[in-house]
Amino acid sequence: MSETGSGINIVIAVDHASVTGGQAKVALDSAIGLKRAGHRPIVFAAAAPVDPRLATAGVEVVCLDQTDLLGAASKAQAAVQGIWNFRAEQELGRLLDGLPRENTIVHVHGWAKALSASIARPLRRSGLPAVYTLHEYFMFCPNGGFYNYPRNHVCTLEPMSAACWASNCDSRNYTRKVWRCLRQSVMERVARLPEVFDDFILISRFQERVAAGRLPSGARVHAVSNPIDCLDLGRKTEPATGDxxxxxxxxxxxxxxxxxxxxxxxxxxxxxxxxxxxxxxxxxxxxxxxxxxxxxxxxxxxxxxxxxxxxxxxxxxxxxxxxxxxxxxxxxxxxxxxxxxxxxxxxxxxxxxxxxxxxxxxxxxxxxxxxxxxxxxxxxxxxxxxxxxDPPTLARHVERLGAVYSEVLSRKPATQAVEPERRLPAP
CATH class of the missing domain: 3.40.50.2000 (Glycogen Phosphorylase B;)
Known part of the structure; x- marks a missing residue:
C-alpha cells in the first residue's frame, strides 16, 4: 500500500522539472496522469523551474534547483555535474530511504542533461525496482543520438570504440566529445547505470533495432507509446488547402x-x-x-x-x-x-x-x-x-504504465541484495 491509498508510489526521475522538450513533457504529463489515476507520483528533478501544473495537480516534487549543463555558471561546473552530480546522489538516496519498500518503483526518464549517472548508486542501494524509458540513446552512445553532427549523417561506429573516441561527432567541438566519452566511461564502468534497470520502456518499434544487443542481459522490454494531448476536431472540411x-x-x-x-x-x-x-x-x-x-x-x-x-x-x-x-x-x-x-x-x-x-x-x-x-x-x-x-491519450498512457509497474512489482523479491559499489571520491 502507498501512503495515500492503494496506488503505487512512483519516483519519476528526470533532468528538468519543467517542459524543456519531449522527454520532460512526457515525464511530467505522466506524473499528472498517474496522480489523477490514484497513484502517488513524486517528481525528482535537478533543474528548476518547476512546472506549476504539478502543484495544481497535487504532484509532489523534489527539485534540486540546479541548472542543466548548458545553463551552468562555468564550464568546469558543468563538467563536474555532468559526470557525477553528488547532490543528486545524496538527495535521491534520502528520498528513496523514506518510501515504503513493498509498493514503490522508480521510473527514470532522463539523466544526461542534469542528474548524471550518479543516480545509479542510490537506486542500487535502495533495492527498489527501476524502469528506464528510452527517449534517446545516452545509455549507449556518448552524444545520445548515434549521429555525426558536423557531417550531418547517422553514425555507424561502435560506441566507445577507438574510432568513436577519435571521431569529432559532437555538435560543438571535439573537446566536448572527449568529455562525453569520459562521462560515458564513468556511466558504464563506475556507476554501471544500465545494470540498475531490469525493465526498459521503448516508445516505438523502431527503437528495437537501435537498442538490439545493447540492453543488459535478461532485460525485459515493454512498448508504451508517448501520450498525445489533442482535441477531436473531426475530419477537415477543406483538407487540400494550406502550407x-x-x-x-x-x-x-x-x-x-x-x-x-x-x-x-x-x-x-x-x-x-x-x-x-x-x-x-x-x-x-x-x-x-x-x-x-x-x-x-x-x-x-x-x-x-x-x-x-x-x-x-x-x-x-x-x-x-x-x-x-x-x-x-x-x-x-x-x-x-x-x-x-x-x-x-x-x-x-x-x-x-x-x-x-x-x-x-x-x-x-x-x-x-x-x-x-x-x-x-x-x-x-x-x-x-x-x-x-485508438488515440494514445494520457489516460491510456497511464493505464499502460500502470500495467508495466504492476508486472515489475509482482516480480520483486521480498528482499533484494545490494551489490557493492565502485566509489568516486567526494568533491
Missing part, C-alpha cells in the same frame, strides 16, 4: 536544409514553425522560406490543422516524434523520412508519404505528389480515422 509545414527545433539534424532544398526543387514555399541555432543560415540560404518563429503549443496545433501536410525530414534516429502524432490527430497527412520512427505512424500512400532518408530528390518527389488535392483529401481522412480509432 507544407515543418514544426520543431531549427537545427541541422532535424533535416530543415534538406526540406528547404527539396521544396525549392518541387516549386513550393517551405514553412517553418520553430526556432533554433540554424535559423539565420536557413533564412540566408533559402530566402523563399517562411520562418514563423517559436509558437505556443496551441498555436502549433492550429498551424497543423490548417496545413496541407506536415513535413518531417529528420536525419537522426528520432525515438517517437510527437509532432507526427499531433499532426495525425489534426487530420493532417505527414511526409516523413523512412529513417526515423515517425514512419511507423504513417502508412505510405494512405495517411502520408515516405521518402528516402537524407535524399532531397526523393523528398521533392513526395512534395510534388502531395500537390494532388484528391490524394491529400484521402490521406487526411485516413489520418483522422487511424488516429482516433
Amino acid at each position: 507544407f509545414l515543418f514544426v520543431g527545433r531549427l537545427s541541422p539534424e532535424k533535416g530543415l536544409f534538406l526540406y528547404a532544398e527539396a521544396a525549392r526543387r518541387a516549386g513550393v514555399a517551405p514553412v517553418f514553425a520553430g526556432d533554433g541555432p540554424a535559423a539565420a543560415e536557413l533564412r540566408a540560404r533559402y530566402p523563399e522560406a517562411r520562418l514563423l518563429g517559436w509558437k505556443s503549443a496551441g498555436e502549433v496545433k492550429l498551424l497543423m490543422r490548417r496545413a496541407r501536410a506536415l513535413v518531417f525530414p529528420s536525419l537522426w534516429f528520432e525515438g517517437q516524434p510527437l509532432t507526427v502524432l499531433e499532426a495525425k490527430a489534426m487530420a493532417t497527412p505527414i511526409i516523413v523520412s523512412d529513417g526515423c520512427a515517425g514512419r511507423e505512424e504513417v502508412e505510405d500512400g494512405v495517411s502520408g508519404l515516405w521518402f528516402r532518408s537524407a535524399d532531397a530528390e526523393s523528398l521533392a518527389e513526395a512534395l510534388i505528389k502531395a500537390k494532388d488535392d484528391a490524394l491529400v483529401a484521402a490521406m487526411s481522412n485516413a489520418c483522422y480515422d487511424q488516429f482516433w480509432a
